[in-house]
Amino acid sequence: MIAPTPLQEAKDQETKPEVVDENEEIDDEVDGDPAENGDAKKKKKKKKPKKKKPVQSDPPRVGLSKFFPNGAYPEGEIQVKNTRTSNNSYRTTSEEKRHLEKLANEDPETTYSNIRRAAEVHRLTRQYARKHIRPGMSMTEIAEMIEDGTRALVEENGLEAGVGFPTGLSLNNCAAHYTPNAGDKTILKDGDVLKVDIGVQVQGRICDSAFTLTFDPTYDKLLEAVQAATNTGIREAGIDMRLGELAGLIQETMESYEVEVGGKSIPVKPIANLSGHSIGLYQIHGGKSVNLVRNDDATKMEEGEYFAIETFGSTGRGYVIESGECSHxxxxxxxxxxxxxxxxxxxxxxxxxxxxxxxxxxxxxxxxxxxxxxxxxxxxxxxxxxxxxYPPLCDDLGAMTAQFEHTILLRPTVKEVVSRGEDY
Incomplete structure (x- = not known):
């Protein structure tokens, strides 16, 4: 459809008849004396005030239902599920798969609007966090900034909607499962590498997505390696993909990078004993694991499953152990x-x-x-x-670790990266 030019719009406006809203109130007053002025002047219309569109606050605290009153939340990034093991492109045109998708979306336990609502909350919360997290802030201050935003945007309501898991703020050699306990005085420093892992849940559907921040360019290549490995995992994931093979593709991408620290080149290693995972209803780890190192796991990804594709890279030994005070x-x-x-x-x-x-x-x-x-x-x-x-999981002291993660939905017709945003 061709859009009208401004000139054409102006001409149309001149010739377009005035449309009167039958619901508008009519002013019964008549100016002047009808006997003196002849016919009474036309009655004046009182315009109804226009309904104001909601405006998001800064920081974001206005619940999403104000912006999406019909419950239709934005789709994530759509990918056709072509993997190296199976070409699933026929699914996009299959009437049978479209029907199955319609049934799945109408099922209260699997409806896509729940995970999309959680994902939209995640995008808004993290985009604000990425702009405002700075060295000098305490871990508690950062965690509360993120969680206050999540609770407000998702309109927290007991187990119906809320935070999906504690905000992970793991630093440097600590790869996962750290969030501050009461009294924690840890301050973010210029040389730190910070993993920010945020969870949002709606009706038990959990959006799990993470990113890494660094304020020193020394470790930019580490972040690049891990983000690339995560994107490989997302691209190659799909119905019928074997988990062991997917792990090998993730490993291959990550190990193609090096980080230069103090004039020395250090290979980026996938952390062998961490993994991505399927996500169940009210269950962050749904039973299937997407490891980061090639293995013989012949388990296949299946239609309708949710997966957190997350990868961890390290400049250390690439293996973590439990260390420090437990919070999760x-x-x-x-x-x-x-x-x-x-x-x-x-x-x-x-x-x-x-x-x-x-x-x-x-x-x-x-x-x-x-x-x-x-x-x-x-x-x-x-x-x-x-x-x-779930105590903190740490590599050797002195190592640096990074994490990137997205939640994907294997719909009957396409693969949807529900948590994808403009930022990553």
Missing amino acids: YARKIDAPHVPLRLTSAKSLLTTINKNFGTIPFCRRYLDRIGESKYLLALNHLVSQDIVES
């Missing part, structure tokens, strides 16, 4: 029903079930809802295999 926890999906000898543990489990269910949480979140002196009870729940603890 989650109630296990298959937690056993065991008698709890501590009354405080019973009470805390009730609180966890009510506020988090199986969504991961951290100690700051317990503080926020008014829990206190809970560490003994929390450790007891961990020892009884009801709650899983």
